[in-house]
Amino acid sequence: MTTRVPVLISGGGIAGLTAALVLRREGGYPVLVEKHAGVSPQPKARRFNPRSTEVFRLLGLAAEVAEASAPLASFTEVLVGPTLAAARVREMTGTMRERRKQQARIPELSPGPNVLCPQVVLEPILRRAATERGVSVRLGTELVSFTQDDDGVTALLKPPDGEPYELAADYLIAADGARSPVRTALGIERSGHGHLADNLDLYFRADLTELVRERPFNLCEIDNPVASGAFLSVNGTDRWLFSTADFPEAHTLGDGDWHDLLRIVIGIPDLDVELLSRSPWESAMRVADRFRQGRVFLVGDAAHMMPPMAAAGANTAIADAANLAWKLAAALAGRAAPTLLDTYHAERHPAGYAIAEASSTVRGHVGDMLAAFTKPDNRHDDLPATMFGTQYAEGAFVPDGRGPAPVGHYAPAGRPGTRVPHAWLDATTSTVDFAGPGLTLLTGPDDERWITEASDLGLRLVKVSHQDWLAEVCLPPDGALLLRPDAIVAWHSASATPLAEALSRVLGTKVASVQPQ
Incomplete structure (x- = not known):
């Protein structure tokens, strides 16, 4: 007899693990399969923005992520030079000064920090938390094939040892990467600018502690005739990444050749260096x-592939997972109609496309992107608005008639379809912290009408x-906001729609206040 589970997640990276953890927080019990048994040979994503660390905070993982x-x-500096040894702090341009002014505002707008934490360090934290909280995490297990019908999905899974077996699920989340076998099997086409550049990452070990002691850098742009690109810090001591353009002869080089190349661009001829992966x-x-197609949902790179310069790929994946998981949990528990799940595509597809397009304005390898990103005449959108100002045009919320929020600066004012603004209510509690489990009604101080x-x-x-x-979100003392588990406002009392009716519209099912007998 085929075992049945509520949700099967294919892919154990950032997107899949976040989806699993949010599902557990909302009362679901997913099964997650990951075809690889170990960690990635590459550090992958490194920068996680406050919207992502807000999710980790809601999951009770803020302290572990901070420690990691x-x-x-x-490591915040941006360096430039012909070699790492000769690199110096990049001269501040007007663009960079404006960017830093915008970055300085971020702590005022979020309880979550902006962190550098390589994915290979973060994933084990998420995986351990998922396992401890009851997620069935099956490493070394590949989703070989699947079928779906109106009642669910049946997947054929291949474990690391033993015979393949079938597992039935109500829903399948495809978090299986840019090449997504699930998306391919569904025949879902992709749109966008397509191919932009071929790149090559060299992940290596070398003790550069003394070299960078006075110049801790996030990125170091290298302009060198041997190989141009950028260095990225992985652990700040002996793990580093050099990203450059791929070239046709790369496959002919041996480890000794790569070691020589790295010594040249680092600028230390006798450096002890070990290539960990290429x-x-x-x-x-x-x-x-x-x-979405039927009972299958795409998240992360399976849904949207984008260049890395804006560090948006993993952060967008986390937002996907947070958006989808609470909706799946609500539908599975009978708190919402299955139609709620349609709002995942309605909300996340426009957001994912816009972020991927914005990330694609600069082409080439990381060094090219960095140079273009910091040039004096480069213009960027307002950083707080970009980071916190995502506004859904339609979805699981009830508009209140105020029209869209400004796009040039961050001022959501508690509009439905936007993230709830942050404020510290005491030394440790933010308004964002009240997002989930389930839906929450945030009221003004005169809450008698809502109790x-x-x-x-x-x-x-x-x-x-x-x-x-209260002034920022335009709430009178007796007003209220309905807050979703992903920190998105679902309803504002300024709306002409009563709360019970709004809740019915959000969840897609009839909800009525229970009147006392």
Whole structure:
């Protein structure tokens, strides 16, 4: 007899693990399969923005992520030079000064920090948490094939040892990367700019502690006739990445050749260096035309492939997972209609496409991207608006008639379809922290009109008396916001739609206040 589970997740990277953890927080019990038994040979994504660390905070992992990112906490400089040894801090341009001013505002807008934490360091934290919290994590297990019908998905799984077996699930999440076998099997086409550049990452070991002691860098642009590109810090001591352009003869070089190349671009001829891995990769923009097909959903790179310069790929994947997982949990628990799941594509496809397109404005290898990103005449959108200002045009929320928020600066004002603004309510509690489990009603200090209705509707009620926050979200003392588990506002009391009706529209199922007998 085939075992049946609520949700099967294919892929144990950032997207799949985040989806699994949010599902558990919302009461679901997913099974996650990952074809690789060990960690990646490459550090992969490194920068996780405050929207992502807000998710880790909601999952109770903020302290572990902070500890894991501590080694690179001071690595903030951008260097430039012919070699790493000769590199100096890049001269500040107007663009860079404006960017730093915008970055300085970020701590005012979020309880989550901006961290450098290589994916190979972060993934084990997420995996351990998932396992400890009841997710069935099956490493070395590959999803070989699957079928779906109106009732669910049946997958054929191949374990590391033993015979393949079938597992049935109500839903399948494809978090299986840019080459996604699941997306390919579904025949989902992708749109976008396509191929942009061929790149090559050299992940290596070398003790550069003394070399970088006075110049802790996040990125170092290298302009060298042997190989131009960029160095990226992995642990700040003896693990580094050099990213350059791929070239036709690369496959003919042996380890000794690569060691020589690295010594040249580092600028230390007798350096003890060890090449840990060499990874060709394509810089491209390709976005799936559909993020959902039947009972199968695409998240992360399976849904949207983008260049790395804006460090948006993994962060967008985390936002996908947070958006989808609570909806799946609500539908599976009977709290919402299956139609709620349609809002995943409606919300995340436009957002994913826009982010991938913005990340594709600069082509080439990381060094080219870095040079273009910091040039004096380069223009960037307002960073706080870009990071926190995603605004869904349609989806699981009820508009309140105010129209869209500004795009040139961050001012969501509590509009439905936008992230709830942050304010510290005490030394450790942010308004963002009240996102989930389930839906939450945030009220002003005069909450009497909402207490009974919130209880009848099964909503947690949280009273907020922070005057600046109330003004920012345009709430009178007796107003209220309905907050989703992904920190998106679902309804504002300025709306003409009553709360019970709004909740029905959000969840796609009839919800009515229970009247006392």
